Structures are given as structure tokens and as C-alpha cells.
Amino acid sequence: MNTLSFLLEKEFKQFFRDPFMPKMVIVFPVIIMLVIPLVANLDFKDINICIVDNDHSGYSRLLSDKISHSSYFVLKHTPQNYKEAKQLMDEQEVDIIIEIPYGFEKELIRNEIPQIPIVANAVNASKGASGASYLTQIITETTGEFAQNNGIADSPAELLSVHNLYNPTENYRHFMIPALMVMLIIIVCGALPALNIVKEKETGTIEQINATPVSKIMFTFGKLIPFWIMGMFILTIAIFIAKIVYGLSPAGSVWIVYANAFLFTLTISSLGLIISNYSNTMQQAMFIMFFFIMIFILMSGLLTPIESMPEFAQMITRFVPPRYFIEVMRSVYLKGSGIADVYPSFVWLGCFTIVLTAIAILSYRKRS
Amino acid sequence: MEAIKSENICKRFGTKVALNNVTFSVEKGCIFGIIGPDGAGKSTLLRTLSTLTTPDKGTAIVNGYDIKTEYKELRKHIGYMPEIFSLYQDLTVEENLEFYASIFNVSIQENYSVIEPVFCKLEPFRKRMAGKLSGGMKQKLALSCALIHQPDILFLDEPTRGVDPVSRKEFRDILTTIKARGITIVLSTSYMDEASMCDCIGFFNDGHFLQTGSPNEIISSFSKPIYSVRCLSKYKVLMASRQWEDTESCYINGDTIHIIFTQSIPDTYSFEKYILDTTNETIKISKTEPTIEDCFMTISNIQPQ
Numbered sequence: 001m002n003t004l005s006f007l008l009e010k011e012f013k014q015f016f017r018d019p020f021m022p023k024m025v026i027v028f029p030v031i032i033m034l035v036i037p038l039v040a041n042l043d044f045k046d047i048n049i050c051i052v053d054n055d056h057s058g059y060s061r062l063l064s065d066k067i068s069h070s071s072y073f074v075l076k077h078t079p080q081n082y083k084e085a086k087q088l089m090d091e092q093e094v095d096i097i098i099e100i101p102y103g104f105e106k107e108l109i110r111n112e113i114p115q116i117p118i119v120a121n122a123v124n125a126s127k128g129a130s131g132a133s134y135l136t137q138i139i140t141e142t143t144g145e146f147a148q149n150n151g152i153a154d155s156p157a158e159l160l161s162v163h164n165l166y167n168p169t170e171n172y173r174h175f176m177i178p179a180l181m182v183m184l185i186i187i188v189c190g191a192l193p194a195l196n197i198v199k200e201k202e203t204g205t206i207e208q209i210n211a212t213p214v215s216k217i218m219f220t221f222g223k224l225i226p227f228w229i230m231g232m233f234i235l236t237i238a239i240f241i242a243k244i245v246y247g248l249s250p251a252g253s254v255w256i257v258y259a260n261a262f263l264f265t266l267t268i269s270s271l272g273l274i275i276s277n278y279s280n281t282m283q284q285a286m287f288i289m290f291f292f293i294m295i296f297i298l299m300s301g302l303l304t305p306i307e308s309m310p311e312f313a314q315m316i317t318r319f320v321p322p323r324y325f326i327e328v329m330r331s332v333y334l335k336g337s338g339i340a341d342v343y344p345s346f347v348w349l350g351c352f353t354i355v356l357t358a359i360a361i362l363s364y365r366k367r368s
Numbered sequence: 369m370e371a372i373k374s375e376n377i378c379k380r381f382g383t384k385v386a387l388n389n390v391t392f393s394v395e396k397g398c399i400f401g402i403i404g405p406d407g408a409g410k411s412t413l414l415r416t417l418s419t420l421t422t423p424d425k426g427t428a429i430v431n432g433y434d435i436k437t438e439y440k441e442l443r444k445h446i447g448y449m450p451e452i453f454s455l456y457q458d459l460t461v462e463e464n465l466e467f468y469a470s471i472f473n474v475s476i477q478e479n480y481s482v483i484e485p486v487f488c489k490l491e492p493f494r495k496r497m498a499g500k501l502s503g504g505m506k507q508k509l510a511l512s513c514a515l516i517h518q519p520d521i522l523f524l525d526e527p528t529r530g531v532d533p534v535s536r537k538e539f540r541d542i543l544t545t546i547k548a549r550g551i552t553i554v555l556s557t558s559y560m561d562e563a564s565m566c567d568c569i570g571f572f573n574d575g576h577f578l579q580t581g582s583p584n585e586i587i588s589s590f591s592k593p594i595y596s597v598r599c600l601s602k603y604k605v606l607m608a609s610r611q612w613e614d615t616e617s618c619y620i621n622g623d624t625i626h627i628i629f630t631q632s633i634p635d636t637y638s639f640e641k642y643i644l645d646t647t648n649e650t651i652k653i654s655k656t657e658p659t660i661e662d663c664f665m666t667i668s669n670i671q672p673q
Contacts, residue, residue: 003470006470010456010467014458205455205456208454208455208468208510208514210420211419211420211446212472213444214471367421
């Protein structure tokens with residue numbers, strides 16, 4: 001235990017003496033937490049739309065009004081026909097075309113079921129899809145209102161009613177912020193350990209250590225603990241910023257978040273150390289770590305839901321530790337889950353922690 | 369008693385044989401010099417003896433411990449100073465020393481007398497970052513850190529490489545004081561003239577010892593007379609000498625050429641004449657005493673250009 005404290009003392013001295021690293025550990029999470037939630041946003045606003053009004057009726061004017069007043073859409077043009085509208089779309093002027101057919105209002109009053117064609121530019125698939133779905137909502141609403149005003153229906157038609165549980169305002173930020181915290185920890189506590197041992201190899205300092213009686217376990221923990229503390233520190237900064245700037249605090253208890261991060265930081269730092277143990281140069285270590293970070297970010301459900309991945313990919317995600325961390329973070333933050341709800345993820349993460357830490361210890365070889 | 373006894377140590381890296389049946393022993397309390405050219409396998413041998421690499425075949429008993437099986441215990445009793453400076457450059461002199469003392473579970477105060485002859489020169493720089501020290505100071509710090517736990521055996525890999533002649537002289541004196549404490553020192557060097565500070569030397573080339581013994585033993589075992597040739601154009605004369613039928617070996621030694629002839633009483637007059645005829649050089653030839661370098665050159669049969 002005594003040896004460990006000397007190893008830790010040395011690591012911390014070196015860390016704080018670095019002119020760059022201590023600042024980075026503060027600046028990095030602050031900037032990421034302040035900027036990324038604002039920019040990484042799938043709530044599409046200002047979708048350019050054009051309306052081809054062939055009906056020129058009260059209904060079509062009401063609909064045009066509603067659309068142009070919606071915060072999602074900007075009514076760019078009102079071309080005479082579909083051909084013109086199509087050309088505008090080809091010129092990237094508009095993202096969505098809505099065409100109100102001739103006689104739409106009459107059909108509506110006669111209680112028939114008329115149809116409105118919506119054409120969305122799907123080059124940016126999610127923008128097109130969400131634009132079309134916002135538009136459907138507006139049309140449904142307008143139609144209901146119109147029907148009521150004209151005495152066709154008694155009350156505003158509640159054709160669709162959506163309740164967003166857990167994230168009531170369907171704020172994409174609230175979905176992203178817990179995931180960003182995970183990403184911060186992956187990058188800081190994954191990349192730094194990956195470079196750490198290999199740096200000692202490059203400068204030759206490891207030679208001198210290897211000839212001493214320091215045990216593998218002590219040495220590995222001497223490397224892991226500083227990153228674990230760093231991870232907790234970064235998480236704390238991120239939690240504070242989420243609360244103060246975005247008003248998002250965990251619906252569940254904070255200790256679950258920390259306990260979870262405790263396991264995850266050890267897991268990811270161990271992986272970094274394993275890579276470091278097997279690499280001979282910093283370039284090698286960095287390149288391999290980038291590979292893992294890429295897989296972790298894209299396959300952990302951080303950006304895209306795991307459920308929508310192909311079957312084989314879903315199997316792979318079972319072996320991607322951040323998957324469990326993200327699951328717990330989101331459910332504690334948004335759903336307020338308790339330990340009983342998330343314990344399977346905890347068990348998985350715990351297994352990864354034990355296995356990876358063990359490999360990190362064993363893969364450090366004092367003799368070649 | 370023997371501090372080191374190695375038997376048939378073999379180590380290869382891929383197809384390159386680094387150590388080839390190394391068998392030798394080192395007496396306790398002496399300074400043993402492994403002398404050989406770059407790439408001979410000296411560092412690999414030292415790394416093997418200081419438990420940093422495992423031999424493919426054979427083993428060694430160092431300080432009573434088997435390097436293959438008892439390496440953990442052995443590490444407590446050896447000090448190793450690698451060829452390149454391997455201390456933390458971003459820690460101060462004092463912090464480096466404290467770090468290594470604490471790893472070995474000793475206190476600097478208790479063991480200060482061991483490192484005193486080395487560390488006294490570093491005292492004024494206690495608070496300086498190790499990376500900011502001069503080459504000679506770095507070497508002294510590295511030696512202090514390798515000595516702080518009072519090892520029984522000290523392994524020094526090329527300790528005097530890149531060190532100026534004055535510091536090298538100083539270094540010899542330091543080694544003598546360390547030796548006086550009963551610490552066995554094994555060092556490697558490619559400088560032949562350092563053999564004189566060793567009690568025992570071993571010529572090392574191509575992964576094995578060519579000859580071991582005390583410097584005097586080795587020199588006296590050298591039976592053939594050596595002639596030293598002074599001339600203006602050494603290269604021309606060297607080339608011409610090689611063509612001379614009675615030349616056994618010849619090589620440049622400092623500002624002269626050393627020649628060993630096949631006969632014990634060579635005809636130096638006709639040799640002089642031969643050189644004058646072929647190269648137009650007037651040479652001065654005289655008999656000289658063999659040095660360690662002559663012994664090495666002859667035994668390893670190396671003909672440097």
C-alpha cells in the first residue's frame with residue numbers, strides 16, 4: 001500500500017507539472033458541455049417549405065398561415081404549379097413541397113377524405129422525415145380546426161395525441177447531455193492511459209522501474225487511480241454544467257450515476273492501459289485507441305438507438321462497455337430509474353471492469 | 369564466492385542471435401567490465417542479468433538467485449542503470465531519488481553514505497528538474513538512484529558513453545569507492561581504455577565472451593610482438609601493409625598503425641623498403657607493448673577500416 005501511495009504521488013506530480021494537461025482536464029469538459037448540446041441538435045428548425053395552392057380556398061389560406069407561423073418552417077415560395085416547385089427543390093431552395101389539390105375544401109366539407117401530397121427532400125434523411133412529420137401534425141390540427149369552424153365536427157378533432165414520457169418537451173438536448181458526459185469520459189479516461197505507459201516506454205523510464213521490485217498490481221493501480229479521479233472530476237463538472245446551464249439534473253439519484261461512472265472509468269482506463277502495454281510508440285497507441293473510441297461512440301447507442309441496428313451489430317454492442325454506461329445514465333437522468341431497474345447494466349459493467357483490469361495488470365510485462 | 373555465475377545463456381530476437389552460450393562468472397566485490405563493440409550483445413546480457421529479459425536457454429545465478437525463477441527476490445538486491453537516461457525528467461533531482469528510495473522501501477538518510485560519493489556533486493542541484501541537468505550530472509543522478517537501496521550488485525550499461533574525459537576519470541574514482549563497500553559492479557563499455565579500471569574484463573563479441581581475465585593476465589597472455597608504425601598517410605600505408613606477405617594483422621591505433629607479423633623477429637628493414645616502394649611514404653617502425661585494444665583486435669580478428 002505504501003508503494004502505491006508513492007507511485008500515485010509521482011503520477012500526480014508529473015500531471016500537475018505538465019503545462020498543458022491540468023488546464024485541459026478543466027477546459028475540455030467545460031467547452032464540450034457548453035457548446036455541443038447547442039450544436040448537436042436533431043430538432044430541425046427553419047425547414048424551407050413551398051406551398052403549391054391549387055385550391056385557393058379558405059382552408060388553403062388557413063393552412064398556409066399555420067405553416068408560415070410555425071417555428072419549424074419558413075415559407076419560401078408559393079409557386080404556381082408542382083413543376084416550378086420541383087425545380088426549386090432541385091436548386092436546394094426548398095426542403096419540402098406541399099401541394100393542396102384543387103377542390104380540397106369542397107371535398108372536406110362533403111366529408112370525403114381528400115389527400116394532400118407532401119414531397120420531402122430526403123438527402124438529409126432525418127431532416128426530411130422530421131419535417132414531414134411536423135407537417136402532418138400541422139395539417140391534422142388545421143383540418144380539425146377547420147372542420148369545427150364549419151360545423152362538420154363538434155370538437156377539435158383529436159386525431160393524434162402524443163404524450164412524451166420522461167422527456168416531456170422532447171428536448172433533444174436532454175437526450176444528448178448524459179451521452180456527452182459518457183463521451184467525455186471515454187475520450188479523457190481512454191486516450192490518456194493509452195498514451196501513459198507507452199510514453200514511459202518511449203522515454204525509457206519504464207526500464208528503471210522494471211528492474212525494481214514494484215509489483216504489476218501496484219504499478220497498474222498507480223496508473224489507473226489518477227484517471228479514475230480525473231474521470232470523477234470531469235463528471236462532476238459536467239453534472240454541474242448540465243444543471244446550471246441546461247437545468248437538467250438526474251431524475252434518479254446521483255449516487256447511481258457516480259457508482260456507474262466509477263466502474264466505467266476503471267473499465268475504459270484499463271482498456272487504455274492494455275493498449276499502452278501492447279504498443280511500442282505513441283502513434284500506435286493513439287491509432288488503436290481512436291479505433292476503439294470510434295466503435296464506442298457509434299455502437300453504444302450514444303447517437304443512434306441500438307434497437308435500430310442490424311441483428312449482428314446488436315450482438316456486438318453487448319461487448320461495448322459504454323453501451324451499459326449510457327443506458328444507465330439516460331435512464332437515471334431522464335426516467336429516474338433506481339438501482340433495481342438498472343442493475344443488469346451494472347452487473348455487465350462490473351464484469352467488464354474486473355476482466356479488463358485483470359488483463360491490464362497481466363499484460364504489463366516487466367520482463368521481455 | 370561468485371556474485372554471478374552464468375551458464376550457456378542464449379537469447380535470440382527473431383533470426384538475430386543476441387546471446388550465444390554465454391558462460392562466465394564474476395567474483396564478489398570486483399569490478400567486471402564487459403568490453404566489446406556496438407551490437408555485440410552487451411546490453412542484452414546486462415538486461416538478462418538484471419531480470420529485464422528472460423533467456424531462451426540457459427540460466428544464471430546472480431547473488432544466489434536464479435534469474436529465471438527467483439527474479440522477484442533478486443530485484444531487491446540489484447541496481448541497474450540503463451544506457452539511456454531513464455529517470456523522470458519532469459521530477460527534480462530530489463524527487464527522483466526519493467521516488468526510487470521509497471520504491472525500495474529505504475530512506476535516503478539511512479543510505480546516504482552509500483550514495484554520498486556520487487551525490488555530493490549533485491547537492492547544489494537538489495531542486496532542479498532532472499531533465500535540465502547536464503549529461504554528467506544526469507549520469508550521477510542515475511547512479512545515485514541505482515545505488516540508493518544499497519544493492520549487492522550494480523549493473524551499469526555503458527555508463528561512460530558520451531561523458532568527457534575529466535568526468536570519466538572522476539567516474540572511475542566513484543566506482544572505486546562503491547566497490548570498497550563490497551558492491552560488485554558489472555559494467556559494459558566499448559572503450560578499451562576503460563579496462564584498466566576493472567579488476568576483471570571479458571571481451572565480448574557476437575553474443576559471447578572471447579576471453580575473460582584480469583587486464584594484466586590478458587595482456588601477458590599476448591605472446592606476439594607488436595610494431596607501431598608512424599607515417600603521414602595512414603590509410604595508404606595500412607592498405608599496403610595488408611598486402612605484405614608477412615603481415616598477420618594490422619589496424620589503426622590512435623595516430624599509429626599497429627602491425628603484427630607472422631615471424632617473431634620480422635625483417636622490418638625490408639618492410640620499410642616495401643612501403644616506400646609501393647606508397648612513397650617514409651615510415652618509422654618500432655616495437656611497442658601490447659595494450660588491451662591490441663589483445664581485443666587480435667582475438668576478435670576484426671579489421672576496422
